[in-house]
Amino acid sequence: MGLENTNDVLMKSTVFENFESNVRSYCRKYPVIFAKAKGSLLIDQNGNEFIDFLCGAGSCNYGHNNDYIKDKVIEYLQNDGLIHGLDMYTIPKGEFIECLQNTILIPRGYDYKVLFPGPTGTNAVEAALKIARKVKGRSNILALMGGFHGMSLGALSLTADRFAREGAGVVLGNVTHVPHPATMKDFDTIAYIDLILTDDHSGVDKPAAIILESVQGEGGINIVSNEWLKAIRALCDKHDMLLILDEIQSGCGRTGSFFSFERAGIKPDIVVMAKSIGGIGMPCAITLVKPEYDVLAPGEHNGTFRGFQLSFVAGKAALEYLLAENVEAETVRKGKIVNEFLAANLPKIASDITYRGLGLMWGIDFGKYPPAIAQKIRCICYDNNVILELCGREDTVVKLLPPLTIDDAMLNKGLEVVRKAIIQALSTN
Ligand SMILES: Cc1ncc(COP(=O)(O)O)c(C=O)c1O
Known part of the structure; x- marks a missing residue:
């Protein structure tokens, strides 16, 4: 799904940098200007699509602009x-x-x-x-x-x-x-x-x-x-x-x-x-x-x-x-997909990465590494069009919070970006 930009001129982030309070925070981590959202995708004003593993910090469980x-x-x-x-x-x-x-x-x-x-x-x-x-x-x-x-x-x-x-x-x-x-x-x-x-x-x-x-x-x-x-x-x-x-x-x-x-x-x-x-x-x-x-x-x-x-x-x-739509049962089912993906892949990357979760609320714990590693993973994910947030002590836990309505293909696509980001962040450590 693309975005047709009807504006002649794209908005510049200087309006925020010059006039919005210093207290702004999420925007510093994902410094594009968002224009649209549908299902599990956030779309910026240039039409770039991002898989949303942040989900409005849990405010959009049923997907963006859920039609019903x-x-x-x-x-x-x-x-x-x-x-x-x-x-x-x-x-x-x-x-x-x-x-x-x-x-x-x-x-x-x-x-x-x-x-x-x-x-x-x-x-x-x-x-x-x-x-x-x-x-x-x-x-x-x-x-x-x-x-x-x-x-x-x-x-x-x-x-x-x-x-x-x-x-x-x-x-x-x-x-x-x-x-x-x-x-x-x-x-x-x-x-x-x-x-x-x-x-x-x-x-x-x-x-x-x-x-x-x-x-x-x-x-x-x-x-x-x-x-x-x-x-x-x-x-x-x-x-x-x-x-x-x-x-x-x-x-x-x-x-x-x-x-x-x-x-x-x-x-x-x-x-x-x-x-x-x-x-x-x-x-x-x-x-x-x-x-x-x-x-x-x-x-x-x-x-x-x-x-x-x-x-x-x-x-x-x-x-x-x-x-x-049986969202509860579907969330349990998709939670298993996440669990199996992490169980199959994380031990192959490093034995000291732990993970835990319930339903579609997961954390991958990099507490054994310097905090810069989790930051790097978040940045690499963003560069590869997956938006996610960090949590825990010193922000060392990568949080996966996709919409509960995410389809299996997009869930797997997002997980794959996270997997590659972890490998990349650890290999350049
Ligand atoms: C568990 C929990 N309680 C309370 C709050 C505060 O909610 P709000 O940001 O809407 O004030 C949050 C926000 O992230 C939360 O996660």
């Missing part, structure tokens, strides 16, 4: 549907809530109220923190080392990355970080958490909640096991704290089930979602809360953009699409 979802949005716009609705009752919002309840939550045995916290993931986390602290009357929250939960102050206090935290400019408090079981393999993290909560001389204030990602995205694709998830649920009950699952990156089918924690059969008290809950990259976030913890008074968590109707239209269409 896009048509619903176009139809709604053409009928002059309300676009901005504050948090008033509207048809799209009602239909979105009904669809989420009837097709996902109720059939899977989850009893949650839906709170609209604002358009981004960090908003959903802020609301979850307020709820937990109000329910338990305590300020401390436990979070896992390596976790990423957003960049607004409350969420940032949970986010572990030092660079991100230093940007706050204030002391970030009321959070205790505990080791992640996957990054501390010889350490019994459950026993440790139990100890710091039981020992009245541990120096750790009794928490209101623990928040975690069942698969850490920015932290380096660190997966907690089903057993660990069950154990942390039991520990929350034992120590009277809420369990908050951050599904912002790992949710919406990404790991092969709508929620990434379904595999453990647990029921969190609060679930935060964003990114692909908005269907095709529309801004939307939700905080799901067990009815008994739905304690915020009317307006206690308010905000103007909690009712962008196009997100609800697209979000409902995305749920319909997920079920109709």
